[in-house]
Amino acid sequence: MIRINQITDKVSAYIENADLDLIQRAYVFSAQAHDGVVRRSGEPYISHPMNVAYLLADMQLDEATVAAGLLHDTVEDTDTTVDEIEELFGSDVADIVDGVTKISQMDLEDKAVQQAENIRKLILAMAEDIRVLMVKLADRLHNMRTLEFMKPVKQQLIARETQDIYAPLANRLGLHRVKTELEDLCLQYLKPDVFGQLTDAVSDHRAAGEPYIDKVLELINEMLKKNKIKGHVYGRTKHLHSIHVKMEQQGLTFDEIFDLIAFRIILNSLKDCYAVLGLIHAIWRPVPGRFKDYISMPKANMYQSLHSTVIGPDGERIEFQIRTSEMNQIAEYGVAAHWQYKEVGKGQQRGKTAGTRDAERYTWLKQIMDWQRELSDPREFMANLRMDMFQEEVFVFTPNGDIKELPEGATPVDFAYAIHSEVGDKCAGAKINGRIVPLHATLKNGDSVEIITDKNRMPSRDWLKFVKTAKARTRIKNYTRTVERDRAISLGKELLEKEGRRASINVQKAMKEGLLLKLVEEFNCGSVDDLLSQVGFSRFTPRKVIKKLYAVIHGEPLDVRKPKKEAETDAKKKQPKADGLHISGVDNVLLRFASCCTPLPGEPIVGYITRGRGVTVHRIDCHNVNNFEDERLLEVNWEGVEDKPYPAKIRVKCLNKKGMLGKICTMLADLEVNIDSGSFESRVDGTSILEFTVEVTDLNQLHHALSQIKALKAVKEALRVS
Numbered sequence: 001m002i003r004i005n006q007i008t009d010k011v012s013a014y015i016e017n018a019d020l021d022l023i024q025r026a027y028v029f030s031a032q033a034h035d036g037v038v039r040r041s042g043e044p045y046i047s048h049p050m051n052v053a054y055l056l057a058d059m060q061l062d063e064a065t066v067a068a069g070l071l072h073d074t075v076e077d078t079d080t081t082v083d084e085i086e087e088l089f090g091s092d093v094a095d096i097v098d099g100v101t102k103i104s105q106m107d108l109e110d111k112a113v114q115q116a117e118n119i120r121k122l123i124l125a126m127a128e129d130i131r132v133l134m135v136k137l138a139d140r141l142h143n144m145r146t147l148e149f150m151k152p153v154k155q156q157l158i159a160r161e162t163q164d165i166y167a168p169l170a171n172r173l174g175l176h177r178v179k180t181e182l183e184d185l186c187l188q189y190l191k192p193d194v195f196g197q198l199t200d201a202v203s204d205h206r207a208a209g210e211p212y213i214d215k216v217l218e219l220i221n222e223m224l225k226k227n228k229i230k231g232h233v234y235g236r237t238k239h240l241h242s243i244h245v246k247m248e249q250q251g252l253t254f255d256e257i258f259d260l261i262a263f264r265i266i267l268n269s270l271k272d273c274y275a276v277l278g279l280i281h282a283i284w285r286p287v288p289g290r291f292k293d294y295i296s297m298p299k300a301n302m303y304q305s306l307h308s309t310v311i312g313p314d315g316e317r318i319e320f321q322i323r324t325s326e327m328n329q330i331a332e333y334g335v336a337a338h339w340q341y342k343e344v345g346k347g348q349q350r351g352k353t354a355g356t357r358d359a360e361r362y363t364w365l366k367q368i369m370d371w372q373r374e375l376s377d378p379r380e381f382m383a384n385l386r387m388d389m390f391q392e393e394v395f396v397f398t399p400n401g402d403i404k405e406l407p408e409g410a411t412p413v414d415f416a417y418a419i420h421s422e423v424g425d426k427c428a429g430a431k432i433n434g435r436i437v438p439l440h441a442t443l444k445n446g447d448s449v450e451i452i453t454d455k456n457r458m459p460s461r462d463w464l465k466f467v468k469t470a471k472a473r474t475r476i477k478n479y480t481r482t483v484e485r486d487r488a489i490s491l492g493k494e495l496l497e498k499e500g501r502r503a504s505i506n507v508q509k510a511m512k513e514g515l516l517l518k519l520v521e522e523f524n525c526g527s528v529d530d531l532l533s534q535v536g537f538s539r540f541t542p543r544k545v546i547k548k549l550y551a552v553i554h555g556e557p558l559d560v561r562k563p564k565k566e567a568e569t570d571a572k573k574k575q576p577k578a579d580g581l582h583i584s585g586v587d588n589v590l591l592r593f594a595s596c597c598t599p600l601p602g603e604p605i606v607g608y609i610t611r612g613r614g615v616t617v618h619r620i621d622c623h624n625v626n627n628f629e630d631e632r633l634l635e636v637n638w639e640g641v642e643d644k645p646y647p648a649k650i651r652v653k654c655l656n657k658k659g660m661l662g663k664i665c666t667m668l669a670d671l672e673v674n675i676d677s678g679s680f681e682s683r684v685d686g687t688s689i690l691e692f693t694v695e696v697t698d699l700n701q702l703h704h705a706l707s708q709i710k711a712l713k714a715v716k717e718a719l720r721v722s
């Protein structure tokens, strides 16, 4: 059994002035908490946390992590609380223990295997501090090492979970050593026959191959010496799991696998790595397509190395991995190792005050950020890594414990649509972790979400303001569009009936007799409903339709009170069509710009279906929009905007100095901003307020003009007003 001084000795070997007291106290506390409990192996329970802490010291982690390793099971298995841990060992240790406990309490066993990837991401996301994962993986590694004492059923469950979740997780974090050991242990329990055969075959091969390995090692060492390069070379047999995967994937027998033996050359500098690669390629012919430069293109888990397979001395394939010792440390222990390495490498003293301690509480992301600065193309690396890891997604649970993956910022409505379109449509309320929340609440990792449905509920246009998923958006839009069309149809019918009465036409009757159908083609519509909706949307005036209908019924034109020409120009004048606008899903609607907020191209806008006067377009933040009925709001987009002037009001507050008005007017003229009208007011406090209505082509031009004006010394404020 491991003794506590073995752990502290190890830690002081890599941390100067390490806080060994913290580790000692954690040990004493843990031993007391677990006192009297015996593991299935017959050892006292404390042997498990001790082994976990030892593994963590082996990975060269900080004192807080090692202490957390000692304490990791106290909250879950004993009466100890996280608060107690915090009080005794500080928030750093407490946070790690808390994180490990939370992961342990996640019920992973029942999950379908296809969700393993999600669970891995969830674990990553939940553990904001990478040290939580280190402790969890060390915990799992020791449990796997001692799996023989478990019942066979339990062995299978734990091994499967390890294979599906923890081994790939270790891989993602670049903990190569942990990953390979976990994989080989999984193979042992999940496929004992394969494991047995491979173990025998490998040991035979190793025995047979020993002279060969020695020969290659000697050749390489000679080569290094001759070229005055310092370094170490190791020959090793690949781990069983990877051999097994290769046999399965490529359908090979054991004897058909050539590169069972890999050589690793560890050097002092990057330059030496490439030099040695060149030397090897000069002696042995490289196998085409087997050279990989992970030094200039590191893997997402930060792995760096040169790989090459060559045809060796006796015509056998040999694989080489060439890297620096720092790269090797990362290859085996991942990013945490790097963090460690860098701090020690820089000779930084680990601070003892609370302040520096806090500063040391790096989150996983922070470390990555530091690290990526040194990479050749950090932005790309970062983008891949973040996408790959967890940055832009959240993982939440359904009431059944299934996991749903949603984009960052997703709301209960997104969640509802992710479950089923029907659930989304009928979504009336939501609970997060058992508490009622508004539908626009933001979901966080690990939240358990429940949707309250109501069969009378319908999707609301308001939801479009906060939903994040395409599925929810499309569904809501389609729905509201249908509703809007239905409304337009009944509105159109209403308007026609009213107009019809003036001409003594019973529109209802005419519809029943199919007379309106005769007009459909003439108005370029697809159906009677289509025609009605166009009237509702004010595409055609009711008068125009009734006139045609009159002609159909009476075989002669309606005796109009106004001359035809005048009526049309009149209508045009009243409702000038707004160019450069597009209403999604509806064409040819009469649009007018609202005079209350004078929207400019590029601004978020919304359409409002007026009663019989077409659609007015408002800025989305216009104060009037709040008072509009939801059902009458329409989505409108700027599209194919023409270079024509749009009005905008601006207000400038400046010192009341001579020539200010002239200066600003000249400036606007220089910027090709036309002034439509303006007013000027001097105040007693020595300032002036200038207000202009100007004409600009878009928002950018307006902003540019405002910033130019603002740059004038005497100007205190220049803004757009409604």
Ligand code: MN
Pocket: 048, 072, 073, 139
């Ligand atoms: Mn444990």
